[in-house]
Each structure stands twice: as C-alpha cells, then as structure tokens.
Amino acid sequence: MKIRVVDLETAGTGKDRRQGKPAGICEIGWTDVTEDLRVLRPVSHLVNPGVPMPPDSRGVHHISDDMLVGAMDPTTATRTLMGGMEPGDIFAAHRAAFERVFFGGGSFPWICTMICAQHLCEDAPSFSNQTLRYFLGIDREFEWPELAMPPHRAGPDSYVTAHILARLLVSRSPGQLTTLTTTPVLQKTVRFxxxxxxxxxxxxxxxxxxxxxxxxxxxxxxxxxxxxxxxxxxxxxxxx
Structure with a gap:
C-alpha cells in the first residue's frame, strides 16, 4: 500500500473550472509515501493546459506560456498521475478539494492533509503546507532538502506535503485520516x-x-x- 501525495499548479482557479471558464493544469507533481512511512523522491512534469496563463496564476507559480510549449497534454498528465496506482492505494493532497476539481483520481480514496491537520494540530498558527512545515519542524526529515524548494511548484509542494502526511500517520492510520478528511472541522475562533x-x-x-x-x-x-x-x-x- 502506498499513498500518492499530489500537487497541481494551474492556469486559472478551481472556481473558474467549476464555472466553465478557461482553466487547466499547468504542472503535476507527486511524492509517494510507503507503508513504512518512507517519503520517496518527488516527481513533476509541466503540462500544457490549452488555455492562456492568467497573470494572477503566474504570480503564484511563475510558470509562463513559453515554458509550456511542447509540454504534455492534460490527458497524458492525468494518466501519468494514475500510473502505478494499485488496489488499496490512496491519493492525498494538502487541499484535496482543489486538486479534485482538476483530477478526480478514479475510485481511489483521498486524504486531505490540511483538514486532518486542522483536526490534529489545533495549535498551528495557520494550516498552509509551508506553515505546517515549520510548525511541525519537518525540514530535518528531508532526505533531499533541495527538492523542497521553491514553494508553489508541484514537485516541491508535494514533497513538503508528503512529510506532513508522514507525521500525521505516526498517530493515525490511513483509514482514520480518510475519515477525518470527510469530518467537518470545528473552528476554535472567529475568522472574520x-x-x-x-x-x-x-x-x-x-x-x-x-x-x-x-x-x-x-x-x-x-x-x-x-x-x-x-x-x-x-x-x-x-x-x-
């Protein structure tokens, strides 16, 4: 059994996609976590989304239209993400609801590390993967620290999230985390x-x-x- 931690960079937003506006995947990344909690080397590929890159999206990940010329198409990208997945495996992402707008993951269950962290790490100052990275002190666990940078790119973000997941798995089973993923979070404080x-x-x-x-x-x-x-x-x- 493995858990494949997925991260997607996009041209446009999930809201754009749901509203039928131009939006698509411009980079895929994943990092597998093994049953014995080993975090493997991250993998990433640029993807040509078939839509122009909006300036606000580029401002997050800095991927340009020129960088995507000749990149794999979205169908190949989603097929690549599914490669090697076997019965009993699980997908994970830091904000799984976002990733699943662009990539459903077939019939495999999902773990959302952000929601699980909200349940299990209530004292964290916020729940972005980079904040949790430092709150949990996971940098010392990186086998390839150079692959954790830069932020907001699919490979590095999947690598950081995979370590957050591995830390959560110390105290909870994969099945418990899939259950927490669909369990509503009780906020402690007002946020507005x-x-x-x-x-x-x-x-x-x-x-x-x-x-x-x-x-x-x-x-x-x-x-x-x-x-x-x-x-x-x-x-x-x-x-x-």
Missing part, C-alpha cells in the same frame, strides 16, 4: 469581522444566527450550528 480571533464559544445566539443566515462557508456554518445547539440545549451561552 470585529470578533476575529475571539473564541466561537463566547459568541451569543444573535451573532451565531446572523452568521448562519448568510453566505459563509460550510466549515463556518458547521461550527455555528454546533454552538447554537449547545446554547439551546443548556440555556447558557458560555457553558457546556
């Missing part, structure tokens, strides 16, 4: 507005209902529902 940084447990019923009635993300609404239920169950906005 005048109450930013305050614990959700300190918010009153009126504010919680206000958030629930507006267009916030699913994770925020899950957290709000949790605290509304607590208040209505106990009658005490500040107690369990």
């Amino acid at each position: 507005g005048k109450y930013e940084g305050r614990p959700w447990s300190e918010m009153d019923e009126g504010f919680l209902q206000w958030v629930l009635d507006r267009d916030f993300d699913d994770e925020t609404k899950h957290t709000v529902r949790h605290h509304l239920q607590r208040i209505r169950r106990t009658g005490n906005p500040f107690g369990n």
Whole structure:
C-alpha cells in the first residue's frame, strides 16, 4: 500500500473550472509515501493546459506560456498521475478539494492533509503546507532538502506535503485520516469581522444566527450550528 501525495499548479482557479471558464493544469507533481512511512523522491512534469496563463496564476507559480510549449497534454498528465496506482492505494493532497476539481483520481480514496491537520494540530498558527512545515519542524526529515524548494511548484509542494502526511500517520492510520478528511472541522475562533480571533464559544445566539443566515462557508456554518445547539440545549451561552 502506498499513498500518492499530489500537487497541481494551474492556469486559472478551481472556481473558474467549476464555472466553465478557461482553466487547466499547468504542472503535476507527486511524492509517494510507503507503508513504512518512507517519503520517496518527488516527481513533476509541466503540462500544457490549452488555455492562456492568467497573470494572477503566474504570480503564484511563475510558470509562463513559453515554458509550456511542447509540454504534455492534460490527458497524458492525468494518466501519468494514475500510473502505478494499485488496489488499496490512496491519493492525498494538502487541499484535496482543489486538486479534485482538476483530477478526480478514479475510485481511489483521498486524504486531505490540511483538514486532518486542522483536526490534529489545533495549535498551528495557520494550516498552509509551508506553515505546517515549520510548525511541525519537518525540514530535518528531508532526505533531499533541495527538492523542497521553491514553494508553489508541484514537485516541491508535494514533497513538503508528503512529510506532513508522514507525521500525521505516526498517530493515525490511513483509514482514520480518510475519515477525518470527510469530518467537518470545528473552528476554535472567529475568522472574520470585529470578533476575529475571539473564541466561537463566547459568541451569543444573535451573532451565531446572523452568521448562519448568510453566505459563509460550510466549515463556518458547521461550527455555528454546533454552538447554537449547545446554547439551546443548556440555556447558557458560555457553558457546556
């Protein structure tokens, strides 16, 4: 059994892709993690997405249209990512929901290291793969430290994420991480507005209902529902 940690750089965003706007993969990268938690050497390939590179995308990964002339096509890229995958293997990515907009991974299960870290590393200052890299102190575990740079390129990012995954696997099985990936995260603090940084447990019923009635993300609404239920169950906005 292996876990293939995937990272994609793109021309355009996942939102563009979902809305039918021009967007595609411009680089694939992966790093395999073995059953005994060895992190293998990362692999990456440029991909010609068939759409022009938007300036804001290039500003993230610095991949230009000229660099993609003669690169593999998207169909070959996704076939390459599937190469060597066997029954029982798992795909992983740091923000798996993003990667899966561009690459479904067939019938293989997925682990999202960002969501798992939100469950298991609550004290991290944020949950980007680079922040977790330094929060967890994984640099000393790199067999090829030069391959962890530069950030925002598919090979290096998959290599960093693979080490984050290996650290999570010390305390949780692959099956437990796939379960955590689909388990909503309870946010500890408010992440917007005048109450930013305050614990959700300190918010009153009126504010919680206000958030629930507006267009916030699913994770925020899950957290709000949790605290509304607590208040209505106990009658005490500040107690369990």
